[in-house]
Amino acid sequence: MFKELLISMHPKRWLKNTFMFAALVFGMKLTIPDLIVRSGLAFICLCLLSSASYLVNDLVDTERDKLHPAKRDRPLAAGRLDRSVALGAAIVLASVSLVLAFVVDVRFGVVASLFLTVEIAYSLLLTNYVILDVLAIAAAFILRVTSGSVVAGATTFSPWLYVCGSFLALFLALCKRRHELIVLGEVAPRHRKVLADYDSTLLGQMISVVTSCTVIAYSLYTFWGSHVPENKSMMLTIPFVLYGILRYLLLIQSGGLPGTPEEILIKDPPLLIGDLLWGVSVLAILYLF
Amino acid sequence: MIFGVFKQLLITMRPKQWTKNVFIFTALLFDLKLLDPTYVLKTVLAAVLFCILSGCVYIINDLTDLEEDRQHPIKRNRPLASGKLTRSAAIGAATVLPLCTLCLSFLLDPHFGLIALAYFLLQLLYSFGLKNLVIIDVLIIATGFVLRVAAGSVIVEAERFSPWLYVCMTLLALFLGFGKRRNELVLLDADALQHRRVLREYSPQLLDEMIALVASSFVIAYSLYTFSAENLPANKAMMLTIPFIIYDIFRYLYLIHQKNMGGSPEEILIRDAPFVASNLCWGATVLAVLYLF
Numbered sequence: 001m002f003k004e005l006l007i008s009m010h011p012k013r014w015l016k017n018t019f020m021f022a023a024l025v026f027g028m029k030l031t032i033p034d035l036i037v038r039s040g041l042a043f044i045c046l047c048l049l050s051s052a053s054y055l056v057n058d059l060v061d062t063e064r065d066k067l068h069p070a071k072r073d074r075p076l077a078a079g080r081l082d083r084s085v086a087l088g089a090a091i092v093l094a095s096v097s098l099v100l101a102f103v104v105d106v107r108f109g110v111v112a113s114l115f116l117t118v119e120i121a122y123s124l125l126l127t128n129y130v131i132l133d134v135l136a137i138a139a140a141f142i143l144r145v146t147s148g149s150v151v152a153g154a155t156t157f158s159p160w161l162y163v164c165g166s167f168l169a170l171f172l173a174l175c176k177r178r179h180e181l182i183v184l185g186e187v188a189p190r191h192r193k194v195l196a197d198y199d200s201t202l203l204g205q206m207i208s209v210v211t212s213c214t215v216i217a218y219s220l221y222t223f224w225g226s227h228v229p230e231n232k233s234m235m236l237t238i239p240f241v242l243y244g245i246l247r248y249l250l251l252i253q254s255g256g257l258p259g260t261p262e263e264i265l266i267k268d269p270p271l272l273i274g275d276l277l278w279g280v281s282v283l284a285i286l287y288l289f
Numbered sequence: 290m291i292f293g294v295f296k297q298l299l300i301t302m303r304p305k306q307w308t309k310n311v312f313i314f315t316a317l318l319f320d321l322k323l324l325d326p327t328y329v330l331k332t333v334l335a336a337v338l339f340c341i342l343s344g345c346v347y348i349i350n351d352l353t354d355l356e357e358d359r360q361h362p363i364k365r366n367r368p369l370a371s372g373k374l375t376r377s378a379a380i381g382a383a384t385v386l387p388l389c390t391l392c393l394s395f396l397l398d399p400h401f402g403l404i405a406l407a408y409f410l411l412q413l414l415y416s417f418g419l420k421n422l423v424i425i426d427v428l429i430i431a432t433g434f435v436l437r438v439a440a441g442s443v444i445v446e447a448e449r450f451s452p453w454l455y456v457c458m459t460l461l462a463l464f465l466g467f468g469k470r471r472n473e474l475v476l477l478d479a480d481a482l483q484h485r486r487v488l489r490e491y492s493p494q495l496l497d498e499m500i501a502l503v504a505s506s507f508v509i510a511y512s513l514y515t516f517s518a519e520n521l522p523a524n525k526a527m528m529l530t531i532p533f534i535i536y537d538i539f540r541y542l543y544l545i546h547q548k549n550m551g552g553s554p555e556e557i558l559i560r561d562a563p564f565v566a567s568n569l570c571w572g573a574t575v576l577a578v579l580y581l582f
Contacts, residue, residue, distance in 0.1 A: 131539045135532060159516035159525050170535070202546040205501050206539055212505035217512070 001082075004075035005089055008058055009051035012262055017046040019141055019169075020148030022161055028227050028286060029152045041104050042151040045112055046144060048097035053119035055090035059083060060123055068191050107150045115143040130197035134173040134206075141169030160221040167214040171245070174210060175252045176261045178203045182252075211245060229289040236285065240278035247271045297374035298382055301351055301367065302344025308558060310339045312434055312458070316442035320450045321579060328445045335401060335444045339437065341390045342405060346412040348383045352376070353416070400443040408436045423490035427466035434462035453514035460507035464538070467503060468545050471496040475549060500545075504538055522582040529578065533571035540564050 020043060029035050058065065058076045065077035075081035094116060102109030118140050126136040145165045149158075177198055181188050189196035218241050222234040248271060251264050266272065313336045322328040351358065351369045358370040368374035387409060395402030415429045438458045442450050474488050474496065511534050515527040540563055544550040550557055557564055 130543060131536055134539075135536060139532075159528060162528065163512050163516075163531075166531075197543070197547060199546060201497065202542060205497060205504070205542050205546070208501040209505040209508060209538065209542075212501075213509045213512070216505075216509050220513070 001085065004081040005085070008055055008075050008081055008086060009093075010054045011047075012260075012266075013050065013054065014047045015262060015266065016141070017043055017050065017144055019144040019165065020046060020151075022145050022165060023149035023152045023154055023158075025282070026161060026225075026227065026286070027149070027152055027154055027158070030283075030287065035152050038104060038151050039148060041100070042108055042112075042147055045097045045101045045104065045108075046115065046147060048093045049101075049112060049116050050119060052090045052094040052097070053116065053123060055086050055093070056120055057123040059086055059090070064191065071191075105151055108147055111143055111147045111150055115140060115147065118143060128193050130194055133194050134170060134177065137173035137176075138166050138169040141172075142166055156226070158226060160217070160225045163217045164214065164221055167210050167217055170210040171207065171214050172261070174203060174207045175248065178207065179252050179261045179264075207249070211249065214245060215242060227286065229285060231289065233285050233289055234282075237278055237281050240274050240281065243274045244271060244278065247274060294374065294378055297368035298348070298378070299344075301348050301369060301374060301379065302341075303347045304340075304344075305553075305556075306343065306347070307340040309434070310336050310343070310437060312437040313339060313441040313444075315438050315454060315458070316445050316447045316450050318575070319454060319579070320442070320445050320447040322445045322447075323576075323580070331397065331444050332441060334397060335394075335440055338390050338394050338397070338405060339408070339440065341386055342409050343412065345383055345387045345390070346409070346416060348379050348386075349413065350416045352379055352383065398443060401440055404436055404440045404443060408433065408440070411436070420485075421487050423487055426487050427463060427470065430466040431459050431462035435459050449520035451514060451518040451520070453510065453518045456510045457507060457514060460503050460510055463503040464500065464507055464541075467496055467500045468541065469553070471500065471545060472549065500542070504542070508535060508538055522578060524582065526578045526582050527575075530571055530574045533567050533574065536567045537564065537571070540567065 021039060024030055024035060024039050058074060061071075062076050062083075065071040065074055068077075071077060076083065076086055098109065098112060098116070101112035118136060122133070122136040122140070126132050142162060142165060145161060149161070177195070178200070180192060181195055181198060181200060181203065184191055184195070219235075219238055222228060222238055223232050225234070228234040247268070248265070251268055251271070252261065264271075314332060317323055317328060317332045351367060354364075355369055355376075358364040358367055361370075364370060369376070369379055391402065391406055391409065394405040411429060411432060415426070415433075419429050420426045435455060435458055438455060470488065470491055471493060473485065474491055474493060512528075512531050515521070515531055516525045521527045540561070541557065544557060544561060544564070550561070558568075559565065
């Protein structure tokens with residue numbers, strides 16, 4: 001049963017919560033052990049909170065998931081996990097992690113509560129409204145970044161972090177919709193009502209808007225942001241970001257790939273290498289120069 | 290009788306299109322002059338003058354297109370084409386009104402007078418030829434919007450009005466302009482093609498690329514404005530308005546693509562409930578951030 005519960009908590013999606021380390025890395029706090037521990041704790045809180053919301057989501061969508069080619073194997077849809085157990089687990093997870101969050105930092109507690117609210121509101125309601133659905137996903141990402149920034153004891157507000165983070169989040173959310181539309185094809189609206197409101201050209205337009213915004217925001221950050229070295233060497237990381245974004249676009253567009261967009265993100269070797277190189281060069285430039 | 294003439298004249302002046310002139314209030318709002326009665330009054334006056342000027346352009350436009358309009362299934366019901374408004378009355382109005390309005394504009398503020406004159410001439414040029422030149426047509430529409438913003442900015446003697454807002458305005462106007470062309474093109478029948486020759490030069494793909502280009506530029510320019518313009522609250526609270534702008538742009542794209550709206554921005558501006566709600570939230574947030582923080 002614990003195994004089924006763990007599966008329903010969608011551990012793969014916890015990857016998204018790594019967004020909260022952005023403030024730690026880009027705020028030059030990665031060398032302070034105390035802050036690393038606090039951020040680690042906060043990360044666990046966010047993972048448990050999002051697990052609670054995934055359980056709620058699967059509980060709400062059980063009937064629809066039974067019709068979906070891949071989702072019908074989920075523990076709840078397949079009947080391997082009891083509904084009451086799932087509900088109980090969701091409540092326990094949410095309360096325990098919220099208490100923990102308030103213990104770590106009161107401000108983080110507030111942000112974490114907001115995060116849970118947005119996630120649940122998305123599952124129950126916002127997922128059915130065109131545009132608002134992707135904005136809600138992006139809002140959750142921003143709250144992750146905010147959590148990290150609060151926990152890392154940031155005293156100044158870094159607009160670049162939020163602007164780049166939000167556009168990237170919107171980019172990922174819209175790509176997810178596009179992927180669903182391509183993979184599910186004609187029957188897409190049966191699985192996700194809101195997909196009836198999107199079409200491929202519309203998504204294409206929205207994606208090109210957020211793609212350009214992400215690229216330009218990141219480029220400007222590399223030479224105008226705070227904490228970037230005087231010699232502008234941060235600009236060296238632009239090509240990796242460009243490659244990552246374009247590669248992901250290509251993978252989503254070609255559509256034939258198995259798995260969810262989250263899986264593509266970690267399973268495509270060239271993308272992975274590009275991301276790693278980006279990560280290494282960011283760390284080197286910020287902390288060695 | 291005289292009342293009837295005025296009514297027909299007013300219809301010819303297309304009051305619905307006047308909503309575009311709200312952009313004259315941009316500077317009043319963003320330069321924090323909204324609480325100064327003198328500037329409010331002057332700006333309202335300026336907006337009225339702009340409404341009359343743009344109305345005159347429509348009268349002149351209808352006068353020149355008279356014969357064509359008579360053949361058009363819908364346009365033949367226009368006051369001039371249907372004969373409900375006599376030609377001489379229209380010509381009279383088209384001469385007297387612009388002269389009076391421009392004189393008043395110069396009296397109000399010489400700089401404003403110059404901008405009003407430029408606006409009027411530009412609109413005439415548009416009606417008499419530039420609307421047939423591909424790309425230039427949309428650029429002229431955008432220039433019209435920038436002149437409205439500039440007019441508002443001179444009226445309030447703006448000191449802190451940001452160049453960012455001009456950039457945003459231009460891009461937004463281009464977005465609306467290309468959106469309008471796309472809508473016209475999609476809903477096109479052979480008849481419409483005759484009436485707006487320039488549409489033959491555009492294709493939906495080309496327009497989509499242009500729309501994506503100006504939409505992204507607008508979103509990024511607005512985002513940068515919210516945290517890098519001078520004279521905004523130091524706590525960057527203005528960034529809270531970005532989500533509404535993103536929602537608006539996406540909603541507009543959605544209406545263009547899925548609902549085939551977009552032909553008349555002025556109608557979307559008042560008819561689409563989510564769009565209106567988001568705009569109100571945006572406005573309220575901007576006011577709160579600028580005036581309360």
